[in-house]
Each structure stands twice: as C-alpha cells, then as structure tokens.
Amino acid sequence: MKLTKLFKEFFESEKSTGIILIGCTLISLLLANSAIGSNYIDIWQTQFSGHSIEQWINDGLMAIFFLLxxxxxxxxxxxxxxxxxxxxMLPILGAIGGIAVPAAIYIAFNYGTPEQSGSxxxxxxxxAFALGILSLLGKRVPNTLKVFLAALAIIDDLGAIIIIAVFYTKTLxxxxxxxxxxxxxxxxxxxxLKVRNLIPYLVAGVFMWYFMLLSGVHATIAGVLLAFAIPFGNGDEKSTSYILQHFLHKPVSFVILPIFALANTAIILNGDFGEILSHHYSIGIATxxxxxxxxxxxxxxxxxxxLGLGKLPSRVKWKHIFGVGLLGGIGFTMSIFITLLAFEDATIINNSKLVILLSSLLAGLLGFTTLRLTLKKRK
Known part of the structure; x- marks a missing residue:
C-alpha cells in the first residue's frame, strides 16, 4: 500500500510532535515544582483582554489545531x-468502541457523583503521541496499520468534537x-461558487470563532466547521484545502501543541499519589x-x-489491532482539553491531569511493547 505525500508528511510531523510534547511536559512539570513554580504557574494565569493566557491558548490557538x-x-x-x-468501517467501528467502552467504565465508577461529567x-x-510511538517501530510497521491508526484517531477526535459541542455547552x-x-x-x-482564495475563508472564520466563543458552544468547534467550508476540489497540491493543511502542519505540531502542553501540564506534585489515584474519577480515567x-x-x-461489516487490512493481525488499541489509550492533549471543560474545581483538574499523564505513559509503553513483540522485522 502506497502512502500519499501529505500522509507521509502528516505521519512524520506527528512523530516529531510526540517527542517535543514529551519534552515540553517534562519541562513544565519541573518548572511547576521548582523554586519558581508559583511564578511559572502565574504566567499562564496572566489576564489579557478579559481572559487568561491559558484560556486564550485553549479557546484560540486550539481552534487552529481543530481546523487541522x-x-x-x-x-x-x-x-x-x-x-x-x-x-x-473498521476504523469507524474501532473508534466507536474506543469511545463507548471507556465512557461506560468511567460512568460505572462515577455514576450519580458530581464528577460524572468527566465521562x-x-x-x-x-x-500526535499515538502515531509518534508507532513511528518509533520503524519499517516493521505495515503502511496499512499506520493508516488504520491515523483514521481511527481522526474519527476518535471527531467523536470528541461532537461530545464537546453537545455535552460541554453549559450556557447557550x-x-x-x-x-x-x-x-x-x-x-x-x-x-x-468555487471561490478558491483562502483570505475570505480565514477572515470570516475569525468572526465565526468570535461568535461561537460568545455563544457558549466551545469556540474550537468553529475550527472544524471552517475546515469543511474550505474548498477541497480534486485534493491535489494546488487545491485550497491541501495548501492550508500543508501550511498548518508545522505551526500546529511545533508551536501550538507544545504551548498547549506547557500551559496545561503545570501540575504541582505535592499530594499523596495513593490518595489521588484512589478517587473515583481517577480510577475511571485510568481504567x-x-x-x-x-x-x-x-x-x-x-x-x-x-459480522462481515469490515475486513482486516493486509499484513495486519488481531494482535496488532490490540497493540494499536493500547496506543489509543494515550489521551493526553484531548483528554486534558476535555478535563478543563468537565471540571471547575482546581484540585480535581490538577489530579485528573496527573492521572491522564500517568495513564497515557503506561498505555504508550504497553502499546509499544506489544507491537514491538508482535510485528516482524522487515528486511
């Protein structure tokens, strides 16, 4: 199976992004728990035009991420x-299962509690992390498995976008x-009307983002709507959609997501880990x-x-699907993003972020190990 130029670019950028995000997370954790920790955390809470820098990142810059x-x-x-x-059908089914089962497990631990909103x-x-870890396995990974994971993760994100729009809109x-x-x-x-110039789309997109922000629906949804309004054409390198997607890869991968990681992983590690992990919401997230x-x-x-609804991709076995499923447990960016929408209590948010980091790390290690043991080396 041959990969398109844009997919190769996407896959390689995600590999680099995963490594950079790990570095940014470690730096943020070290700074937050150092002698200058309070000053570092205060930087992200600095007010600008009625919102903190952290809010501008999460509502503004992340809209560009959702556009991509x-x-x-x-x-x-x-x-x-x-x-x-x-x-x-196979990645669609996988994404549905990967959304429904974790949500059901979380609700089982938190049903009827104030933290039920974290489902x-x-x-x-x-x-970024899932594809980044998969890329560390090199040529032993079949192209079909790369495409399956990419499609699964993208559909998964679409599900998260719908959930954000429907369930995390508090006032409309x-x-x-x-x-x-x-x-x-x-x-x-x-x-x-076949208007191909990007400028009117981008200018109108800013206004759409502004009114979406004021509407109570999370402003990042505007990024997704803008993406589907931009002309796709025949999808070649001259199409409007291709040009914008190609342009956004590096700013999103090497600027926006690292800034998001720095701003949202400033977690103070001063609690009892045993107590933090014993909360019902912590167990729900981790499990x-x-x-x-x-x-x-x-x-x-x-x-x-x-049931005959789909078929396994070529050179992919069920043990590989299970390994990819483990990589699907790397929540990080999107899980932290939803945490900020689900909870208001600073302690619960801080604890949830920590559990997400630990769970994502374990899921990544298990997925990498499983695939490394089950994928044969290619000569």
Whole structure:
C-alpha cells in the first residue's frame, strides 16, 4: 500500500510532535515544582483582554489545531481510508468502541457523583503521541496499520468534537450561535461558487470563532466547521484545502501543541499519589484509558469483521489491532482539553491531569511493547 505525500508528511510531523510534547511536559512539570513554580504557574494565569493566557491558548490557538483535524478528516473522507465504506468501517467501528467502552467504565465508577461529567475524558486519543510511538517501530510497521491508526484517531477526535459541542455547552446564547452558523452558511455558499482564495475563508472564520466563543458552544468547534467550508476540489497540491493543511502542519505540531502542553501540564506534585489515584474519577480515567480503550477498539473491530461489516487490512493481525488499541489509550492533549471543560474545581483538574499523564505513559509503553513483540522485522 502506497502512502500519499501529505500522509507521509502528516505521519512524520506527528512523530516529531510526540517527542517535543514529551519534552515540553517534562519541562513544565519541573518548572511547576521548582523554586519558581508559583511564578511559572502565574504566567499562564496572566489576564489579557478579559481572559487568561491559558484560556486564550485553549479557546484560540486550539481552534487552529481543530481546523487541522477537520482538514485531515475531510481528506480521509474524500481520498483516504474513509473514502470507501468497506475500508472505512473498521476504523469507524474501532473508534466507536474506543469511545463507548471507556465512557461506560468511567460512568460505572462515577455514576450519580458530581464528577460524572468527566465521562468524556477517557474517550479521546492523542494523534500526535499515538502515531509518534508507532513511528518509533520503524519499517516493521505495515503502511496499512499506520493508516488504520491515523483514521481511527481522526474519527476518535471527531467523536470528541461532537461530545464537546453537545455535552460541554453549559450556557447557550442562541443569537450569537445563529451569527456563527450564518457565517458558516455564507462560507458554504462561497465554496459552491468555487471561490478558491483562502483570505475570505480565514477572515470570516475569525468572526465565526468570535461568535461561537460568545455563544457558549466551545469556540474550537468553529475550527472544524471552517475546515469543511474550505474548498477541497480534486485534493491535489494546488487545491485550497491541501495548501492550508500543508501550511498548518508545522505551526500546529511545533508551536501550538507544545504551548498547549506547557500551559496545561503545570501540575504541582505535592499530594499523596495513593490518595489521588484512589478517587473515583481517577480510577475511571485510568481504567477507561488503559483498559477501556484497547478493549473497546478490539471488541468492536473483531465483532465487525465477524459480522462481515469490515475486513482486516493486509499484513495486519488481531494482535496488532490490540497493540494499536493500547496506543489509543494515550489521551493526553484531548483528554486534558476535555478535563478543563468537565471540571471547575482546581484540585480535581490538577489530579485528573496527573492521572491522564500517568495513564497515557503506561498505555504508550504497553502499546509499544506489544507491537514491538508482535510485528516482524522487515528486511
């Protein structure tokens, strides 16, 4: 199976991003727990135009990240693994299982508690880390497995986006939402009129983001809507969608996500780890990511194949699917992002972030080890 130039670029950028994110996380943890820890944490809480720097990062810069996710999803639908329903079914089923089972496990531990709202936390997969760890296995990884994991993670993120829009909208300002959707409709008209210039899309996209922010629906949703309004054309290197996606890869991978990691992993490690890990929400997050993700992905794809709804990619065996399922338990970026929406208590947020980091680390190690033992070296 040959990989497209853009997919190779995407895969390689995710490999580098994963390594950089690990470095940024370690730096942030060290600084937060050093002699200058309070000053470092205060930097991210500095107010600018009515919002903290951390909020501008999470509501503003991350909208660009979601724009890139939307463009990647669009490409997969038109030209990638999701363009043919038979090929698309396996990662779709895997993503559904990988969302439903972790959520069910979390709810089982937290049903009826104030922390029940965190059920979306273990649903997410961090594309950068998952693909980054897979890339460390080199040429022994079949291209079909790379594409399966990429498609699975992208669909998983789409699920997270829908969950954010539906379940984490606390107050809805209907008028502002209508303004945002009106701008989206205007962009769709531009698309139908075959306007290929990026400038009107980007300018209108900023206004759509602004009204979405005021509406109460999380502003990052505007990034996804903008992605689907931008003309795809025939998908070649001259298409508007391709040009923007190609341009965004490096800023998102090497600027936006590292800044997000620095701002959101400033965790003070001064509590009793045993106590932190004993909370119901901690158990739900850890079990959901480490157990629920691989179990859900494996069972959903296995049942789907047995029912004839999909088929295993070439050179991929069930033990590889299980290994990829373990990598799916690396929540990190998206899990932390949902944590910030799900909880308001600073202690619970801090504890949840720590559990996400530890669970993602363990899931990554288990996934890497499983795939390294099960994938044969290629000469």
């Amino acid at each position: 996710i939307g463009l990647e999803l669009e490409r997969e639908i038109y030209h990638g693994e999701l363009s043919k329903i038979k090929n698309a 979306g936390i273990p649903m997410a997969t961090d594309i 300002m209907f008028t502002n939402l209508m303004y945002a959707l009106g701008i989206f409709a205007f962009l769709l008209v531009l698309n139908r 959901g990511l480490i157990v629920g993700k691989p179990l859900g992905i494996f069972l959903a794809t296995f049942i789907g194949v047995k």
